[in-house]
Amino acid sequence: VQLVESGGGLVQPGGSLRLSCAASGFTFNYYAMSWYRQAPGKGRELVAAITSAGDTTNYADSVKGRFTISRDNAKNTVYLQMNSLKPEDTAVYYCRADRSSFSIRYWGQGTQVTVSS
16 A cells, blocks of 8 residues: 655745645545645644545635645545645645545655745
8 A cells, every 4th residue: 555645845935836645555436535734843734635536625724725635536646736835834744545434544654845935
């Protein structure tokens, strides 16, 4: 099983990034997907989540209206489009796969996002 995040980097405030998380080794369309982040010295927090079919999403209040989660089940990939980035969005971003009915959860290794001028 692998979840491989990509797309992180350094961006100026107000800029945009698109994170990708490529999944392999499990039946992707059976799993809800989510993005978490962890800033230095803080706990890991949920950023956005999407159901297995992609028909329902939810977001942390801090990113509503700026971030969009989506998935392509044909490509086994989940995305996080991040717009209007702020310095407080700086964190390591992780994707997670959940199949709650079987209590199965997988994590990616994370990708660094730094928002700074």
